[in-house]
Amino acid sequence: MSGFTLYGNGTTIATDPPHYGVQVYNVYVDVVRITLITGSTGMIEVETVVVSSMPADIRWSQGSEKIIFNKETWVRDATLHCRKQAGVDISTNDRIRYQGVDFEIVDVIDVRNLGKLLSLTLRRIK
Numbered sequence: 001m002s003g004f005t006l007y008g009n010g011t012t013i014a015t016d017p018p019h020y021g022v023q024v025y026n027v028y029v030d031v032v033r034i035t036l037i038t039g040s041t042g043m044i045e046v047e048t049v050v051v052s053s054m055p056a057d058i059r060w061s062q063g064s065e066k067i068i069f070n071k072e073t074w075v076r077d078a079t080l081h082c083r084k085q086a087g088v089d090i091s092t093n094d095r096i097r098y099q100g101v102d103f104e105i106v107d108v109i110d111v112r113n114l115g116k117l118l119s120l121t122l123r124r125i126k
Helices: none
Strands: 005-008 011-014 027-039 042-060 066-069 072-075 078-083 094-098 101-110 117-124
Touching: 042 094
Parallel strands: none
Antiparallel strands: 005 011, 027 042, 027 094, 042 078, 066 072, 078 117, 094 101, 101 117
């Protein structure tokens, strides 16, 4: 299949292979699900990687962006944008692991309610 050419205002943009969209996902993250099980010494957290190497875009917060949820005030660390993975429901019970650092998912937003794009508000776990 050949590429395409766009003409406008004296400018010509041509491509050789077809490009169906611009890649905006610049990092890869893991979605980790924490499950509590009863062991001989009490409750034990078991981590399961639900999605490995998920392409995403992270927007790091500038300055001090404060968010208030149920009278709890905290500083947002980042907002992650990604595509919804088939067969996986990402919730606030999951965590995001990026470069060995875990982030708590505070809020999950289905962008435009289409079931295709997600916007996750993240807070670093210390």
